[in-house]
Amino acid sequence: MRKYLLLPLVLFSIAAYAIAQTTDENPYADQYIYWNHLSDYKLAQASAAYNAIDTMLQLYRPERNLPQLPRHLTLVSLDQLLHDTDNDATQPFYTFINQRMLRVLQDLDRPVTKGLRIYKLYNDGFIIKSAKATVAIDLIPGGSDAKPFIQDSIIYGIAGKCDALFISHWHPDHANLNMAKSFAARGKRVIAPKDLWVGVDPMIQPLAEHVETDIEFPELDLTLHVLPGHQDNVYNNINVVEFHGVGTVAQTGDQWYCCDMDWIDHVHERYDIDVLMPNCWIHDFERHLLGFNPKLIITGHENELGEHSIDHREAYWITLKKMDVLAHLNIPYVLMTWGEWYDYNR
Amino acid sequence: MKHSATTQLRGLLLGVIGMLALITTRPAAAQPLSAFEEDYIFWGYPAAYLAYQSKVAFPLIDQMLVANPPAFSTTPSRQLALVALDQFLHDPDYSRKDDFYSFANARFCQALKALDQPVLSGVKVVKVYNNGFVLKTLKTTVAVDLIPGGTNYKPFMTDSVLFELVRRCDALLVTNTDTRHANRTVVEAFLNAGKQVYLPQGLWTNLGDDVHYVGADTVQTIDAAAMTLHVLPGHYGKNRNNIYIMDFQGRGIVAHTGAQDSDADRAWLSNVHSRYNIDILLTKSSNINLADMLTGFAPRLLIPAHENEMESTVDKRDAYWAVSQRMTDLTEYNIPSLIMAWGEAYDYADTRSDNISSSANKVIMSGQLYIERKGNIYTPAGIKVK
Structure with a gap:
């Protein structure tokens, strides 16, 4: 019997040794x-992998439809890193995402002469730039207020190069009050869903009612059409941005509500959507695509690390699989990761 | 029925062990991966997600390796392929993922393909698994430390692939008795096929008279399988480890150091280059005395081995990226190195030492290389073909 009492001691010793x-x-x-x-090893390996990625x-830029082998x-490989929780909130990750975002900050100075340049940021964040306007949708720094993924100098530098911010809904992976305030402080309008940040700043403008609303931005030569979507019972603005004479993009936020489908089926009858930016996990993907009938799909919301x-x-590979399932619709897509951009021309 | 306390405790322990076994051997997903292919939503099934991720990644890595073979100036694409492979091979749960086994065999089949190509000059080096290589010249094909990997119950290499590898070889050399270098199934397959087998002393002494046991306290030199084999008395800790120097008689000299790792051998190892003109050194990637091995053997080419040994814990699975960094730090020795993944091949030809192939009358028939002499056709190993 006594020898069995040694077992915990032996196990404890092994654990202490380990x-x-x-x-x-x-x-x-x-x-x-x-x-x-092992933890040092994983950190070093993550660093090597992020550098290679x-x-x-940079060598294999976003392209239409299934990427060629190196980009694929x-x-x-990025999916693998981002699905290993040991890599969460580690220095290699911070270095990587900030490198990616720094490139956006630098590229935003490059003028757009024709069409639209669409930047993908963290999570569901996008920036769409035309010759006359640069608008951000669901731009956030990621992470927590105490330790954001993207350092202030970069994310607020990016914000400083935008002319307006549109928020789909209040969830923190889409809406960040400090970000909204930074736009307002520069005299730039923030359009938010009903009840979000009411009275915070005159430039932060939640919808009065959760109904279809058109908002003009004459100085930017664009019109924002807000469609009243939902994520379950949360107000979710579907932001349809019409860059006059250039192109129309729609970002769906976290759209996820069966009872909106009846009107979503008819969006394409009223809006000529060039680029649809749906959340990659949207329910009934095919029906949404038929409803919006875009000329190009750029998904968002992959690899949210919250x-x-x-x-x-x-994962990005899941989006590729979903696009393959939807290939019969013959709508091209571009799969982008953080800190990439794609030039769209009608 | 009443049990004694000892019996009850034993029963309890067995029960705990049984439960642990059940937990650790449950399948990666509660349902087949194909069940996710309608909408690719894995919510609530993280194990299935990871299994499917491997299913997606391994074929891509395989294709990338094929498209970006080993080269001295490595490209970003090859670097990515290798680091991606590191990532997936550092999965502690790999053995439950079928796609790992498919990948491994896809790589081993690449080795078969490489061995089917004729070797007109020099030495073709084919890396198989772990420390296992196959070396092919115009006249002979020799496997060293060939093992199937994995366990006896679930080897990485299928029997059919192993059979095909054995069929393409003329001889097997085993450096030491460790299971990461020596495998009885492989040895028996070579013996059953009538091939030559060279084993270290003391390894499986009941295999019959056809086995050549080699290795002594001093250097042995043997004529074997169209090569001159020098057996150097190395060690792995206190265990004997044969270092094989294979002189392919004008086509190249290849050294395979097995599991060599002994401070006691360092003095004489530092002088190997004075007796042998080594073309290629195949040596353990994680050897902390790698610089000493390089100066001691002074090869014209270094090919590290033993990366990503899956039987080891993750911290000891030496990653390709880590080896690449190590090689970069050794550039002062001016010895080129080549990092190879499983199933890859490299054709080494040193024009200074290759002079036999140019005098042979080579004939390709049905994609195979033969030698024509006085109207007769011979295999590269010298066997007359009807």
Whole structure:
């Protein structure tokens, strides 16, 4: 009997040894050998992988439909990193996402002479730039207020190059009050859903009612058509932005409500949508596509690293699979990751 | 019936072990992956998600490796392929993912394809799994430390692939007794096929008289399988480890160091280059004395081995990216290195040492290389063809 009492002692000793091993300094780190230092190994590997991915993303830019092999594997490799929770909130991740966003900040100075340039930011954030206007939708820094994914100098630098901000709904992965205030402080309008940030600032303008609303921006030569969508019982503005004479884009926020489908079926009869930016996990994807009937799809919301478990982090490869299922609709798509852009011309 | 306390405790322990076994061997998904192919929504099924991610990734990695073969100046595409492979091979749960096994065999089939190509000069180096290589010249094909990987119950390499590999080889060399280098199934397959087998002393002494046991306290030199084989008395800790120097008689000299890792051997290892003119050094990637091995052997080409040994814990699965960094740090030695993944091949030809192939009258028939001599046709190994 006594020998069985030794078992916990032995297990405890093994655990203590293992812990001691993992906290010791690694004598072979300079040779890239990480025996008994798994967390250091994973950090170093993530760093190597993010660097390789960033290099490849610059070489293989967004393209229509199924990406060619190098870009395809790059995106899947990124999925793998972003679906390993050990990599969450680690320095390699912060370095990577800030590198990606810095490129957006720099590219926003490049003029658009024709059509629309569409930038993808974190989560469901997009910036659409025409020759006359630069508008942001659901622009957020990601992470928490205490430790945002994107550092202030970059994300607010990006915000400073935009002329207006449109918010789909109040969820923090789409709406950020500090971001809205930064727009307002620069005298730029923020259009928010009903009841969000009421009375905060005259430039932050929630809808008075959750109904279809047209808002003119004459100085930007565009009209915002807000369609009254929902995510279950949450007001979700579907922002249809009409850049006069250039193109019309629609971003669906977190649209997820069966009872909106009757009017969504007819959106295409009233709006000539060029680019639809749906949440990649939208329900009844096919019916939404038929309702909007866009000329191009650019999905959003992949790899949200917030509170979701990995099964709902929506990999890029899943979007590609979904697009394959929908291929019979013959609507082209462009799969983009953080910090990329695509020039759309009618 | 009343049980004693000891029996009850034993029963309890067995029960706990049984429960643990049940938990750890449950399938990756509660339903088949095909069930997710209607809408690709994996909510609530993280294991199925990860399994499907592997199913998507492995074929892409395989294609990328094929499109970007080993080269001295590596491209971003190959770097990505290797680091992506590292990521997926560092999955502690890999053995429950069928697509890992498919990938491994797809790679091993690439090795078969490479071995079907004629070798007109020099040495074709084919990396198989872990420390396993096949070396092919015009005259012979030799496997070293060939193992199927995995477990006896679930090997990585299928029997049919192993059979095909054996069929293409003339001989097998095993460096040491460790299961990561020596596998009885492989040895028996070679023996059953009538191929030559060279084993370290003391390994499976009941395999019959056809086995050649080699290795001693001093260097042995043997004429074997169209090569001159020098067996150097290395060690792995306190265990004997045969270092094989394979002199392919004018086509190249290849050294395979097995699991060599012993401070006691460092003095004489530092002098190997003075006796052998090594073309290619195949050595363990994670050797902390890699620089010493390089200066000791002074090869013209270094090909590291042992990366991503799946039987090890993740921290000991030496990643290709880590090896690549290590090689970069060794550039001062001016010895080119080549990182190879499973199933890849590289044709090494040193014009200074290759002089036999140019005098042979080579004939390609049905995609195979033969030698024509006085009106007769021979295989590269010298066997007359009717």
